[in-house]
Amino acid sequence: MIMLTKLDNNKILVSLETIKYLEQVPDTIVFFTNGESVFIKETLEEVEKAVEEHSRRINGATAT
Numbered sequence: 001m002i003m004l005t006k007l008d009n010n011k012i013l014v015s016l017e018t019i020k021y022l023e024q025v026p027d028t029i030v031f032f033t034n035g036e037s038v039f040i041k042e043t044l045e046e047v048e049k050a051v052e053e054h055s056r057r058i059n060g061a062t063a064t
Contacts, residue, residue, distance in 0.1 A: 002050040004030070005041040016054065022047060
């Protein structure tokens with residue numbers, strides 16, 4: 001899961017498996033597989049970094 005910030009400054013944890021795609025127009029919108037969407041403060045690049053960090057944590061935890 002990654003932590004994101006909604007436009008009202010509330011933090012949310014999002015499961016990567018529920019994300020369909022993201023779009024920046026100019027605010028970033030997360031579109032979920034269930035059809036819902038949410039505007040977030042993070043840029044696409046910031047979300048990409050959070051996903052990469054999450055992947056490193058998961059892969060590092062399983063590599064023994």
